Amino acid sequence: MTEQIVVVEGDGIGAEVVPAAVDVLKAVGDFEFVEADAGDAVKAETGEALPQETYDAVADADATLFGAAGETAADVILPLREAVDSFVNVRPAKAYPGVDALRPETDLVFLRENTEGVYSGHEDRLSDDLSTLTRVVTTSASEQLAEYACDFVGGEGGSFQIAHKANVMRETDGRFRDTIVSVADKRGVEVEEVLMDAFATRVCLDPTQFDTIVCPNLAGDVLSDLAAGLVGGLGLLPSANIGPDNALFEPVHGTAPDIAGEGIANPSATILSAAMLLEHLGYDDEGAAVREAVESTLAEGPCTPDLGGDAATEDVTKAIINKLD
């Protein structure tokens, strides 16, 4: 069976890094690619940022590769995460040999709750002076994340950290923390609790104190971007939005309007997202080969300007594909 991969480039550098990752996928497998539109440009043309056909295509696909959306990002990526019933956003943040990093010893994976918290969409303007946001935390979503986290660290005998702020948000982060600790306890997995503000300082000073960090939605978004700063920038961080039967893969970065259209975006984050997609579909050898090709290209060059080089997106992509031949 040929798997169907939906490809949504989106806006800005999405249109540069996603084709690069598709070329890499074509080099290692035989997939059916279905292109779908979303983002600012589609909204300008049609009035809606996320056409129903795109939502349906993503919901029905074997997997999706997404780039980034601009001002409409929340109208696009949040519903698409729901389209794949994603309960976790897996965000590895790793320093690579050859890349100038603030903390070269960094090797972390953030497991971010993916549909709740303050990204639940329940925001209201109640008066000229008052706006509110409802923070949603359910036991069921926290349990799903906790079970995934326990599996991720190898089950009984494993360990992970949880970054929360249950000392202030006693009900919502309290429920999140209590549920995760309770599931981990039943599974024989050790949990170290860290207040998320303290985590931000500690991870900068010594990232080796942490390995797998379970976070509420917004905290996972912010702390993984912080970790990008430790390893050499947003051009390096991939992610996987995992659901029970479907998944969507995307770089952590956005549309990078400051460099969009110049052909110099770092494709590594999106190509590493494609490696996660391959592994998700069961192509473990191909996923590992792509990851190794990216790693050795980062070590040997060429590299894009964000990493101090002068290569184009296309040059880096070609170098990665050459290593796969």
Ligand SMILES: NC(=O)C1=CN([C@@H]2O[C@H](COP(=O)(O)OP(=O)(O)OC[C@H]3O[C@@H](n4cnc5c(N)ncnc54)[C@H](O)[C@@H]3O)[C@@H](O)[C@H]2O)C=CC1
């Ligand atoms: N998932 C999504 O679709 C996301 C969309 N956005 C959207 O993207 C737009 C820009 O947001 P920003 O805050 O500027 O974040 P951004 O991630 O687009 O850019 C931040 C900085 O990182 C650099 N950068 C990011 N990816 C890079 C890459 N692959 N290669 C080289 N440099 C890279 C950019 O040049 C910029 O200096 C906004 O409209 C925002 O809403 C932001 C984050 C996620």
Ligand SMILES: CC(C)CC(=O)C(=O)O
């Ligand atoms: C709505 C998104 C743009 C927020 C974000 O940066 C993310 O969730 O990855």
